[in-house]
Amino acid sequence: MSNHSSTTKRKTFAVRVLRKDSPESESYWERHDVEYEPDMNIISVLQKIASKGESSSGKKIAPVAWDCNCLEEVCGACTMVVNGKTRQACSSLIDRLLEESPSEIVLSPMSKFPVVRDLVVDRKRIFHNLKKVKAWVPVDTYSDMGPGPKQSRQQQEEAYPLSECMSCGCCLEACPQYLKIEVTRKNGETDEAFEQRQKEAYDKGFIGANTISQVVLFNNNPTGQMNAKERTDAIMQEGGIQICGNAQNCVAVCPKEIPLTTSIAKAGRAATIRGLQRIFDK
Amino acid sequence: MSKQRVMVVGGGLAGLAATMKLAELGVNVDLMSLTPVKRSHSVCAQGGINSCNDQTRLLGDTEWKHLDDTVYGGDFLQHQPPAKEMAYWGPKVIDLMDRLGVTFNRTEEGFMDRRRFGGTLYKRTAFAGATTGQQLLYALDEQVRRWEAAGKVTKYEHWDFLAPILDDQGVCKGVVAQDLVSMEIRSFPADAVIVATGGCGLIFGRSTMSMACTGSAASRCYQAGAKYGNAEFIQVHPTAVPGADKLRLMSESARGEGGRVWVPRKPQDPRSPHEIPAEERYYFLEERYPTYGNLVPRDIATREIFDICVNEGLSVEANKPCVYLDLTHISRAELDRKLGGILAIYEKFQGVDPREQPMKIFPAVHYSMGGLWANYEKSEDGGMVAGSPINQQTSLPGLYAIGECDYHYHGANRLGANSLLSCIFTGLFCAPGVANLLESQEKVAAEYPGQLFDGARSDHQSRQDELLKRPAGKENAYQLHQELGEVMTKAATVVRRNDQLSDAIDKVDELHKRSQHCSLSDTGQWTNQNVTFTKSLLDMFPLAKTLLKGAFQRDECRGAHYKPDFAMPGLExxxxxxxxxxxxxxxxxxxxxxxxxxxxxxxxxxxxxxxxxxxxxxxxxxxxxxxxxxxxxxxxxxxxxxxxxxxxxxxxxxxxxxxxxx
Known part of the structure; x- marks a missing residue:
């Protein structure tokens, strides 16, 4: 059993949160003293802060805004930077964090995505990139056509870890090549025009390890491989796999331990072959 | 159908299945969700999805037997034609998901592997590790993204459904919703609306459900006039891990793969579980249910675990009720291959390796069998008429309910691995009916008089403004939610007694009155989660009250609804x-x-x-x-x-x- 005798005597602990009221406003730090209870995680801390409605100086405050849903690390919603490390708030256990850093726990939003408010960021770009590389199996119809192609246990065991990617963004936050793209709406701009400008901006940036790994997943699926070329072409455009600087931070921070660098290596080989093929096809 | 649109509310398995099928049929779909659809609660489903299959057929299984297990397990409270249609669609649904690339586990020969789940003696359950819900959801999410790229689907993620819009005939012609980022309230005309918004576990405070599962969307339809069926039937899952913020599910598949539930025969035996010899362990499910063993239906397993801890005093720990769920006799390699996902959850959140130490678990609120009342058209062979616009329609014409938020399929108790099936099945099956409804319409919703939509929008804007203007320092929504959860968990979960239910009805009524005076700690107009939560809390009360009244009035035991005062004991x-x-x-x-x-x-x-x-x-x-x-x-x-x-x-x-x- 885990035994945290050093922390069980605590009455309160300090939490510092980097807040921001809106995309246009300045960020500011706010300190909270939170009552200690056993088995807490960052989610229960933020719930307590919301319920209390005041900071450590006794000032009335609006609850900290944050994203979450499943609370068991399968939905990918609650990614944030906890004590300097990008991770899921739900599986960040207070006892563990206080061992790492007994004086205080520091929460900030991911830095590679535009902040919407406080710890909430806009991760639309992740889903845009999945569209760009056609991360799906293009079946003819949803009508009953019998089972899919037979697959070996080995194929399944290679595919399964890649299909656990929950688009949480940890690998992107940790990547030196993945840079923040923030497009601000112009006065009077329509939704459509704004979205179009956003998409164009996203297309110039790096697609990131998670997207490359999804390309490998679908290119190895027996049906998905029929249009592997299209996906490989998509990761050879501007912002493609060539941007990867091999820092290998992605694989170190992935909460699902997805072999992202293995995927990047596989996709890299496919891209090289595809490059040669394109020369000969000319 | 070029100008017509369907609004699908909720992007879990049911909503996504309906969306992709409608898109394939040529219908334009708006898909609205509180979260990006890939983060929907369906990702939490672990164990698998049921169907009769080639392996079970060799042992005499049929779709009919799947129907029989489903209705027997559900204590006969579900209409049988929809349950039959679902069982017969089971193999087709799983074949489709296989074609969509779901990484189902394989046998050595490369066939889809299956495991056993509760309430059946056949291995009907297909699975992808122990994250089957996540894998199925992702496959559907990918297909919907494909249609989004093709321009057939428009997503409204981070939007909160506020109400259906009804014309003067009471026909649903759209929805009012709120952007959770900008807080803008907008009307969306729609020629049909499909609600696929899942269960209402948050009424109980903590449950195995995700934070989005407030039941508010279903409650908003209910308050707009839609009928609500079997509210009193709530499944309490036998095996969950208690936490301060959530009760985390430990899938039934742990028992399906051979996991055994036990307690030391000596109350609170201080020895480590490994030191307790077999004869001093009480494998109470195996002893009491020799045929089904650890895989009795959930309501029964839950009551037995509750009984062992509460009435027999045999809880493993003295101050915290729990029993052992033991996998330590199974090889590491097999556990990792088939149950890796849930073992990682236990290890991460409890700091203990369940491959080495038995897990400590206790029941938790898990699933709503009840939900929005929905219709169906019965076919001559006892199933449902394919393509009928009546299927899955609520009591409000043009408003449909599918997935966990409808009341069909599971009766008084749902069998494990039947929910993923009912969600995908209802999504796929209702879509042609909705498309046919659109074909039959003469007028497009978007061409209805603007005042219908403006009026609905401004009603909800006023409600929002009133909430924001409330004086500070009155009731706190988060604290009221906690109190509601405590009352509901005590009175309306595993064991129900009329005196407690009657008491809870009064208490919830009082909380409901107090909630009318909730004041907000955030009165801003940007990503105001405080006002969104407060609204969802207000909408929990009608469902909570309906659940309690239904439970109070039902003087019998049926499936998950257990009133000891009306139990029919065995023979003496x-x-x-x-x-x-x-x-x-x-x-x-x-x-x-x-x-x-x-x-x-x-x-x-x-x-x-x-x-x-x-x-x-x-x-x-x-x-x-x-x-x-x-x-x-x-x-x-x-x-x-x-x-x-x-x-x-x-x-x-x-x-x-x-x-x-x-």
């Missing part, structure tokens, strides 16, 4: 002859109870009285005649003998009536 007679006599009386009482209570509660919200008006609806049991649910009951043999004699006599009394099962 010492000789077989005595027990047969008792069994006759037992069967008389069972028949009387069936006559009185084999009925669904159907509630209409009465805003003036702030309570539910409940009527009762007969259940269509035309396919599988109701019979006593006898898992492990003392005297089951004699009761079964008497019951089958009576059933045979009835069969003879109706000459020429074909037995549908053959």
């Amino acid at each position: 007679g010492k000789t077989s002859a005595d027990r047969i006599k008792e069994a006759e009386l037992w069967c008389d009482r069972f028949e009387e109870n069936t006559k009185k209570w084999l009925k669904s509660s159907v509630a209409t919200w009465n805003e003036a009285k702030s309570e539910a008006d409940i009527e009762y609806e007969d259940v269509d049991t035309s396919l599988v005649p109701p019979r006593p649910r006898l898992y492990g009951l003392v005297g089951a043999e004699e009761i079964e003998q008497v019951w089958s004699q009576r059933a045979a006599a009835k069969q003879e009394a109706v000459p020429g009536k074909a037995n549908l099962s053959t």
Whole structure:
């Protein structure tokens, strides 16, 4: 059993949160003293802060805004930077964090995505990139056509870890090549025009390890491989796999331990072959 | 259909399945969700999805037997035609998901592997590790993204559905919703609306459900006039890990793969579990239910674990009720291959490796069998008519309910691995019916007079403004939610007693009144989660009240609804002859109870009285005649003998009536 005798005597602990009221406003730090209870995680801390409605100086405050849903690390919603490390708030256990850093726990939003408010960021770009590389199996119809192609246990065991990617963004936050793209709406701009400008901006940036790994997943699926070329072409455009600087931070921070660098290596080989093929096809 | 649009609210398995099928049929779809659809609660489903399959067929399994297990496990409270249609679609649904790239586990020969789940003796359950829900959801999410790229689907993620918009005939013509980022309230005309918004676990405070599962969307339809069925039937899952913020599910697949539930025979035995020899361990499910063992239906496993801890004082720990769920006799490699996902959850959140140490678990609120009342058109062969616009339609024309938020399929208790099936099935099956409804319409919703949509929008804007203007320092929504959760968990989960229910009805009424004075700690107009939560809390009360009233009125035991004061205990007679006599009386009482209570509660919200008006609806049991649910009951043999004699006599009394099962 885990035994945290050093922390069980605590009455309160300090939490510092980097807040921001809106995309246009300045960020500011706010300190909270939170009552200690056993088995807490960052989610229960933020719930307590919301319920209390005041900071450590006794000032009335609006609850900290944050994203979450499943609370068991399968939905990918609650990614944030906890004590300097990008991770899921739900599986960040207070006892563990206080061992790492007994004086205080520091929460900030991911830095590679535009902040919407406080710890909430806009991760639309992740889903845009999945569209760009056609991360799906293009079946003819949803009508009953019998089972899919037979697959070996080995194929399944290679595919399964890649299909656990929950688009949480940890690998992107940790990547030196993945840079923040923030497009601000112009006065009077329509939704459509704004979205179009956003998409164009996203297309110039790096697609990131998670997207490359999804390309490998679908290119190895027996049906998905029929249009592997299209996906490989998509990761050879501007912002493609060539941007990867091999820092290998992605694989170190992935909460699902997805072999992202293995995927990047596989996709890299496919891209090289595809490059040669394109020369000969000319 | 070029100008017509369908609004799908909710992007879990059901909503996504409906969206992609509608898009394939050429319908333009708007898909609205509180979270990016890839983060929907369906990702939490772990164990698998059921269907009769080639392996079980060799052992005599059929779709009919899947239907039979489903209705027997559900204590016969579900209409049988929808349940039949679902069971017969099972193999087709799984084949489709296989084609969409779901990484189902494989046998050594490369066939889809299957495991056993509760309430059946066949290995019907296909699975992808222990994250089957996540894998299925992702496959559907990918397909919907494909249609989004093709321009057939428009997503509204981070939007909160506020209400259906009804025309003067009461027909649903759109929705009002709020952007959770900008807080803008907008009307969306729609030629049909499909609600696929899942369960209402948050009414109980903490449950195995995700934070989005407030039930508010269903409640908003209910308050707008849609009927709500079987609210009192809530599944409490036997095996979850208690946490401060959530009760985390430990899938039934742990038992399906051989996991054993036990407690030390000596109360709070201080030895480590490994030091306790087999004869000093009480494998209470295996001893009490020799046929099904650890895989009895969930309601039964839950009651037994509760009983062991609360009544028999055999909880593993003294101050915290829990029992062991033990996998340590299974090889590491096999555990990692088949259950890796849930073992990682236990390890991460508890700091203990469940491959080495038995897990400590306790029941938790898990699933709403009840939900929005929905219709169906029965076919000649006892299933549903494909393509009928009546299927899955709520009592409000043009408004549909699918997935966990409808009341069909699972009766009084859902079998494990049937929910993923019901979600995907209802999504796929209702889509052609909705498309046919659109074909039959003469006028497009978007061309209705603007005042219909403007009026609905401004009503909700006023409500929002009123909330934001409330004076500070009154009731706190988060604290009220906690109190509501405590009352509901105490009175309306595993064991229900009328005195406690009646007390809870008063308490919830008082909390409901207090909630009208909630003041906000955030009065801003940007990503205001405080006002969104407060609204969802306000909408929890109508469902909570309906659930309690339904439970209070239902004086019987059926599936997950267990009232000890109305239980039918086993037989006590010492000789077989005595027990047969008792069994006759037992069967008389069972028949009387069936006559009185084999009925669904159907509630209409009465805003003036702030309570539910409940009527009762007969259940269509035309396919599988109701019979006593006898898992492990003392005297089951004699009761079964008497019951089958009576059933045979009835069969003879109706000459020429074909037995549908053959």
